[in-house]
Amino acid sequence: MPIPIEERADKIREEHEFLKGEMGKLNYMICETVTPENFPKWRLDLLWLLRDFLNHLQKHFDLEEDGGFMSDILDVAPHKQHAVEKLATEHEEMVKSFSGIIASLKSLQEKDDDRIADICERIQVAVEMLKAHESAEGELIESTYLQDEGAGD
Numbered sequence: 001m002p003i004p005i006e007e008r009a010d011k012i013r014e015e016h017e018f019l020k021g022e023m024g025k026l027n028y029m030i031c032e033t034v035t036p037e038n039f040p041k042w043r044l045d046l047l048w049l050l051r052d053f054l055n056h057l058q059k060h061f062d063l064e065e066d067g068g069f070m071s072d073i074l075d076v077a078p079h080k081q082h083a084v085e086k087l088a089t090e091h092e093e094m095v096k097s098f099s100g101i102i103a104s105l106k107s108l109q110e111k112d113d114d115r116i117a118d119i120c121e122r123i124q125v126a127v128e129m130l131k132a133h134e135s136a137e138g139e140l141i142e143s144t145y146l147q148d149e150g151a152g153d
Contacts, residue, residue: 008063015060016134022053023127030120039111047105050123054098057130061091069141077144087140090133097126 029046032038064070070084101122108115 008068012060012063012069015056015063019053019057019060019130019134022049022056023130025049026053026123026127030123034111034113034116036111043105043108047102050098050102050105054095054102057098058095061095064137065091073140073144080140080144083136083140087133087137090129090136094126094130094133097122097129101126 026046026049029042029049032042034042062068065088070088073080073084101119104115104119104122108119
């Protein structure tokens, strides 16, 4: 039995807030100064944070995809199929992006400033992509459910 729309919407809002907090942690970690002494701890902490973040992000996408709010949007506004498909494609891109970052970080066995800078930049780009994605989802929801029909004079 599918989750009721209101319950699913509340859960998605909770997830968005949680993800915002986790993105803040990621941003903090990529701004840290990495020294040879703190590198092993920094690397492991970032690796685990990224793994947890990606796992949570995939669960979040599960709420939105099959039987989620994207289906609800299409039930109300089938003409928004292209926008929904674009968001679903972005889900796949973000999973690939974060998975690639994790693989790069995992392969980094010793402090290498160039590789660390590259990983941190990729995290920043992925986080910005997620923020833009969440904003586009919000706009899609608003434009579907909160349409201004205009007022008569």
